[in-house]
Amino acid sequence: MIPYSRQVIEEDDIAAVEAVLRSDWITQGPAIARFEAAVTEYCGAQYGCAVNSATAGLHLACLAMGLQRGMRLWTSPITFVASANCARYCGASVDFVDIDPRTYCMSIESLTEKLADAEARGRLPDIIVAVDFAGQPCRWDRLAQLKARYGFGLIHDAAHSFGAEYHGKRVGSLGVADCTVFSFHPVKILTTGEGGMVVTDDPSLHEAVSMLRSHGITREPAAMERQDEGAWYYEQQALGYNYRMTDFSAALGASQLAKVDRFIAHRRKMAARYDVLLDGMEVERPWQSPDGVSSFHLYPILLKDSETRHHVFDHLRSVGIHVQVHYIPVHLQPDFMRSGFKRGDFPLAEAYYERTLSIPLHAALTDAEQDQVVEELKRALDEAG
The missing domain is CATH 3.90.1150.10 (Aspartate Aminotransferase, domain 1)
Structure with a gap:
């Protein structure tokens, strides 16, 4: 069979995973931090938070940006359902913007018209999820202009476009979206098995995503709301999720990233x-x-x-x-x-x-x-x- 896409797993990938499986850490260990650092260096972002899927990353990005019931998210209709479902997980409503017939990404012309109409009706979107389709980036220069004009939050769904470039900059460092979400599913550019990452230049957004991926729990003494009771102490400060990546997945991702x-x-x-x-x-x-x-x-x-x-x-x-x-x-x-x-x-x-x-x-x-x-x-x- 010739598949439409598939992972490429080589001996060094197997060795990297085996090394973690033989170590003391297989869930939340040092391989995750190394993988996050390697991805952010590669794409030019300041911060990265590894998660167990791009779907989780989109959900966490929406939560960290304050999306909630009564608010609105727009995205493209030509995408995987996760690009829209992330809003519904937060209780927000979803609408769509038609596509550009050449790139199959969100049409800037349709978006411009729809934003003007929404402004007149007092129904502007709170967040737009712009999807790079098939590896080709959206028109990010025009999205930057519209974001400045209307003030919506912007999530870059880069599940298809790891390693792509726009105006000479690598996806993840375009400086337009509030955050970028990558997918490391086996059919994507590189794989961790299942997995994804949220990268951003916003430290507060990174902090929120990082906490929410792990039950809303913090172990950082400086972030505690009550007095630290000892080395065992932690606080759940928000309703979070178990969206964490494993150490052996991160090891696979780091090995893949090198290639x-x-x-x-x-x-x-x-x-x-x-x-x-x-x-x-x-x-x-x-x-x-x-x-x-x-x-x-x-x-x-x-x-x-x-x-x-x-x-x-x-x-x-x-x-x-x-x-x-x-x-x-x-x-x-x-x-x-x-x-x-x-x-x-x-x-x-x-x-x-x-x-x-x-x-x-x-x-x-x-x-x-x-x-x-x-x-x-x-x-x-x-x-x-």
Whole structure:
């Protein structure tokens, strides 16, 4: 089988995890702090807080930024459901902004129009979660302008874009969002198994995320509300969660991080090779903005119509090529439609969904496998007419 994406685990990764498993610490030990420091150095942020998933990171970011019942969060409908669910975990409401038909990220034009309308109605969002899609960054210069104009909190959902760049700066150090959330799921750029990280330049935000990831508990004497009673003493100062990363996951992440530039370079090489191999075929290749450099988490193509997509999907799966669709628009999920969203609310996102197909792209994909993908894709398109 050729998967659409997969982890690359090498002997040094196994050795790093084994070393932790043979040590005195396997849960909350020194490997976590080392991994946090390595990630923040790599992406250029001041602080990093490792968590057990990007979903946890998004939830904690919302909590740390004060999101609560009666408040509003906006995000893109073309994303994984976690980008919206993080608001609902806090009791806040969710709305969406349609996508840019070229980048598939949130449309700045649609966002600008929607913000102006919301201001007139007194219903501005409290937080916007801007999602870098498939590894390609959003238009962060324009988001900075809108944030300054309207004053909303801004979370950078960089689950797809670790190692990507925008205007020459690496994601995590763009200086626009209040915080950036990475994913280290096995299909992402690097992996810790399950895992994620919240990076920020705001010390108070980092402190809040760090405490909330561990039950809202602090052991820091300077932060105690009552007199320290001894070395055993701790205080729960807020309702937090067990969102902690393990030490062996962090060890795997640190080992992966040492190779991440190689992983990304290979993804970019294979994406460029797809661009050549697919030239002249009846598919729309992913457009890349000159403002940024993608880390190519995905290589999504657009086919002629939904019927063609269905045929191509079935054919490729039948010959062992595990293509995927990213994503079903979040507002069309039954759980969201029950709250009032309906088909037609975000037409560009819906039109994209009808035609999109993610073909295999990962750091271990070979030329021969890629040639097979393209050959079978061509065969499926010919059959579909």
